[in-house]
Amino acid sequence: MCGIWALFGSDECLSVQCTCAMKIAHRGPDAFRFENVNGFTNCCFGFHRLAIVDQLYGMQPLRIKRFPYLWLCYNGEIYNHHRLKKHFEFDYQTKVDGEIILHLYDRFGSKKMASLLDGVFAFVLLDTANRKVVLGRDTYGVRPLFRMLTEDGFLAVCSEAKGLTQITHSMSNPVKITPFLPGHFEVFDLKLNGKVESVQLERFHCCTEEPKHAAYDNVENLGTGFALETVKSNIRILFENAVRKRLMAHRRIGCLLSGGLDSSLVAATLVKLAKEEQLQYPIQTFAIGAEDSPDIIAARKVAAHIGSEHHEVSFTPEEGIRALEEVIFHLECYDITTVRASVGMYLISKYVREKTDSVVIFSGEGSDELTQGYIYFHKAPSDKAGAEESVRLLKELYLFDGLRADRTTAAHGLELRVPFLDHRFTAYYLSLPEDLRTPKDGVEKHLLREAFNGLDLIPDEILWRRKEAFSDGMTSMKKSWYTSLQEHIESEVNDAKLEKAAALFPYNPPATKEAFYFRQIFEKLYPGRSEWTPHYWMPRWIKATDPSARTLSIYKPDKDQ
Numbered sequence: 287m288c289g290i291w292a293l294f295g296s297d298e299c300l301s302v303q304c305t306c307a308m309k310i311a312h313r314g315p316d317a318f319r320f321e322n323v324n325g326f327t328n329c330c331f332g333f334h335r336l337a338i339v340d341q342l343y344g345m346q347p348l349r350i351k352r353f354p355y356l357w358l359c360y361n362g363e364i365y366n367h368h369r370l371k372k373h374f375e376f377d378y379q380t381k382v383d384g385e386i387i388l389h390l391y392d393r394f395g396s397k398k399m400a401s402l403l404d405g406v407f408a409f410v411l412l413d414t415a416n417r418k419v420v421l422g423r424d425t426y427g428v429r430p431l432f433r434m435l436t437e438d439g440f441l442a443v444c445s446e447a448k449g450l451t452q453i454t455h456s457m458s459n460p461v462k463i464t465p466f467l468p469g470h471f472e473v474f475d476l477k478l479n480g481k482v483e484s485v486q487l488e489r490f491h492c493c494t495e496e497p498k499h500a501a502y503d504n505v506e507n508l509g510t511g512f513a514l515e516t517v518k519s520n521i522r523i524l525f526e527n528a529v530r531k532r533l534m535a536h537r538r539i540g541c542l543l544s545g546g547l548d549s550s551l552v553a554a555t556l557v558k559l560a561k562e563e564q565l566q567y568p569i570q571t572f573a574i575g576a577e578d579s580p581d582i583i584a585a586r587k588v589a590a591h592i593g594s595e596h597h598e599v600s601f602t603p604e605e606g607i608r609a610l611e612e613v614i615f616h617l618e619c620y621d622i623t624t625v626r627a628s629v630g631m632y633l634i635s636k637y638v639r640e641k642t643d644s645v646v647i648f649s650g651e652g653s654d655e656l657t658q659g660y661i662y663f664h665k666a667p668s669d670k671a672g673a674e675e676s677v678r679l680l681k682e683l684y685l686f687d688g689l690r691a692d693r694t695t696a697a698h699g700l701e702l703r704v705p706f707l708d709h710r711f712t713a714y715y716l717s718l719p720e721d722l723r724t725p726k727d728g729v730e731k732h733l734l735r736e737a738f739n740g741l742d743l744i745p746d747e748i749l750w751r752r753k754e755a756f757s758d759g760m761t762s763m764k765k766s767w768y769t770s771l772q773e774h775i776e777s778e779v780n781d782a783k784l785e786k787a788a789a790l791f792p793y794n795p796p797a798t799k800e801a802f803y804f805r806q807i808f809e810k811l812y813p814g815r816s817e818w819t820p821h822y823w824m825p826r827w828i829k830a831t832d833p834s835a836r837t838l839s840i841y842k843p844d845k846d847q
Contacts, residue, residue, distance in 0.1 A: 288346070289313030289696075290359040290431075291332035291449050292410045294419055294441040294474070295481045298453060307332030309449045312616075313361075315699040319345055323357060326414060328480045331359050336699055338363070338535050338646060347412075350379040353388050355415035360384045361445055362407030362429045363703075365531040366502055370402060373501035383534070387411065396420050400471045400490040404502050404531075404709065408466070410443050412476075419474040419482060425491040426652070426707045427468030427684025430692055434463045439481025441474060446693075447618050447818060462817065468684050469493070493680050496713040503527070503710045512719055518737040520714060525737075528708030529555045532648065533563060537701075540570035540644030541594070542634065544760075545584025547731060547751060548650025548659070550744045552705055556648055557592045558743070570644045574599040574634040575760040584748060591745050599637045601630060601760055603770030609633060611807050616697040617689065618815075620794075620808035622801050623823050623833035624690050626771065630760050631694040639698035651691045652706035654753075655679035656715055657731045658723055661753050662825035664730065669720035675826055676723070677716065683707075686823045775803045794819060797831045 289310035293303060304320055311318065314334025323329040333346040348358040364370075367386040371378055376389040387409060390399035400422045408431035411420040421443060423431045432447045434440075444450050447463045466472070473486040497503060505527050509516035529552065533539065539560070541553040557569045571594040573585035582598060589596035606629040613632050614625060638644055654660050658676050666672035683689075688707075695702040705711070715723070718733075726732040730753055738749060760767055779799040787802050788795040791809075793816045796802040801822070812818070824833050 288336055288361045289332075289334035289445045289449075290346070290361050290408065290410060290443070291445070292330065292359060292412075292441075292443045293453075294329050294412075294476060295439050296328050296442065296453070302452065303330060303332070306444075306449050306452050307334075309452075310334060310444060310446050312699060313445055313696045317345060319347075321347055323412065323414065326412075326476070326480070329412065329476075331357065331410075331412075333359055336645070336701055338537050338701055344380075344382050346384075348380075348382060348384055348388070350385060350388060352377065352379065353392055355413060356388050356391070357412040357414070358384060358388055358409060360387060360407055360409035361431075362405055362409070362424065363532075363534060364403050364405040364407065365534060366402075366404035366504075369501045369504060384409070391420070396422070396471050396473055396486075397488060397490055402499055402502065404497065406704075406707075408445065417476040417478075419476055420471060421466055421474075422471040422490075423466050423468050425469045425493055425709050426680060426712075427465070427688055428692070428702075428704060428707055430684070430689070431466040432463055433466050433472075434461050435482065435484060436461050439477065439479075439483060441482040445696075447815070448615075448812075451812065451815070463815070465684060468681075491709065493677065493709075493712055494716045496717065497710055504531075505710065508714075512722070514722075514736075517718060517722065517733070521711075521734065521737040522741075524708070524711040524714055525551070525705065526555055526559070528705035528711045529648070530559050530563075531708075532703040532705055533559060533565075535646045535701075537645040538567055538570070538643050539565070539646045539648065540572060540638060540642065541648040542631070542650075543571040543573050543585045543588060543594075543596075544581045544650070545573065545586075545588055545748065545751075546581070546650065546753075547735065547749065548653035548706065550584075550588045550650075550748050551734075551738060552648050552650050553588060553594060554592045554743045555705075557594055568593075568595040570595045570597060570642055572597045572599065572634050572638055572644075572647075574601050574630050574637075576601055579760055581760050584751060587745055588748055591748075597637070597642065599634050601633060601767075603765075603767055603774075605633065606630070606767060607771065607774050610804075611811070612697075613694070614804065614807045615811050616693045618693070618812060619685075619689060619819050620801075620804045620816075621686060621819050621823050622798070622804065624686050625804050626768070626800075627687075628690045628694050629767075631690065632697060635695045635698040635700055639700060645699075646701045646703060647695055648703050648705065649691060650706060651687055651702075651704045652680070652683065652712075653731070653734070655683060655687070656706060656712055657734045658725060659731045659753060660825065661730065662828050664725050664728070665827040666724065667827060669724050671827075672724050673716075673720040680712070682823075685820065772800065775799050779803050791816065793817065794821065800832070 406428035408429040575582035
């Protein structure tokens with residue numbers, strides 16, 4: 287996990303450039319480099335490094351003697367770089383996984399290069415020989431990337447939007463800062479006058495497309511057909527491989543553990559593989575919540591079962607309320623459920639950074655979208671509708687849960703890894719018949735649970751533990767985070783303010799006091815940037831003005847039993 291920043295065609299003064307680049311310093315606390323491109327006026331890179339692989343040669347912009355005309359800044363991990371190097375017989379200069387991007391680009395060009403990469407990444411590549419700039423981002427946008435391109439040919443790129451806001455302030459006609467689309471690459475011509483023009487924007491990966499190149503993955507001999515036992519076996523094989531390939535690190539690995547199905551499967555598999563790979567340290571797991579919260583209790587059971595070095599972080603609603611402005615600053619978002627759910631993840635990441643030596647952090651993000659885990663999927667009108675909604679959620683991950691997971695961990699200089707969003711795993715799961723993937727017998731994620739049933743990987747009570755709303759899972763059995771937050775907001779936003787919400791905020795007008803409260807904070811931090819949240823995350827097939835699961839009639843938290 288790093289922070290990348292680049293300008294092309296800009297005559298901004300050096301002090302403005304450095305100030306903007308430093309706004310994402312939290313993403314890479316180990317080192318910083320700012321570099322102008324020799325012989326190319328108005329082209330520069332900024333890079334904040336979190337050293338995970340190759341401590342010696344990992345600084346960027348990455349350049350190697352074989353391709354002196356290529357400059358690369360990237361944030362991410364390329365899990366199949368060894369296989370690609372061997373398959374194409376590339377001569378490496380470093381041990382940096384991103385070096386493979388330079389070799390693939392030189393031999394195959396932008397599109398095939400991007401399509402061969404198995405990993406999570408956001409990159410900006412400068413080809414001075416052909417006067418090209420190339421941007422690319424992984425299938426689900428696990429790694430963030432923002433860009434702005436003006437009509438007069440000025441391109442700016444950054445891992446977070448906040449690194450570009452001050453640049454636009456100095457322009458006579460400010461332009462939009464937009465997230466770069468996941469699964470796409472874009473090629474720009476760098477004109478002789480230093481200005482930039484977009485000449486090609488294409489998708490190279492779709493979440494439903496199965497990778498086909500031999501060097502993409504190392505999973506062989508999967509079963510064929512859709513017999514249930516074959517499907518279950520394939521899910522286990524692909525998931526375990528998704529975790530295994532993400533062990534690539536020279537820093538200590540840990541795992542967030544809520545005690546829910548997804549994080550428990552990740553943690554258990556991680557501990558199992560760490561033993562097989564003979565890592566020289568125990569896997570640390572981290573849970574946050576009140577002492578009597580359902581998540582803390584469940585996570586404690588899982589940690590004892592799998593034998594992890596477990597840490598519990600105390601959470602109080604008062605602490606959560608105090609953190610809201612910091613959270614919204616890092617999120618660059620005012621979506622209700624994203625903000626509300628980010629608070630716990632932000633605070634636990636702060637603990638991990640300050641109190642432990644774990645730097646690479648695994649989590650269960652992506653499973654709810656992939657495996658139809660949200661409670662409202664029980665109300666899907668058909669198997670087809672459920673399958674389509676699953677794909678829609680995956681395509682929008684970079685706007686909501688993916689954004690939350692990246693920003694709350696990156697805020698504290700941690701690198702997040704999310705095996706449920708492994709491209710090979712997701713492509714296989716989405717290829718299964720629609721009726722196999724729907725909730726069954728009143729249980730969401732039934733197929734995923736069934737695939738691991740009887741293995742004793744995690745306790746049965748956790749394997750079949752129903753979906754818990756974040757607001758209920760993290761806080762006391764007596765009073766949820768959701769309830770405490772509503773009480774605080776009630777004292778801050780009166781009915782008269784809410785009545786004026788549509789006039790005050792015509793774009794995405796807040797419909798609840800909580801939405802209004804978050805929007806006020808956002809507008810103070812990022813005035814005039816409301817388009818960064820294109821719409822609110824809301825459940826489908828159910829009439830609702832609030833995204834919280836606990837507001838739905840079909841939700842039954844553990845504490846009600």
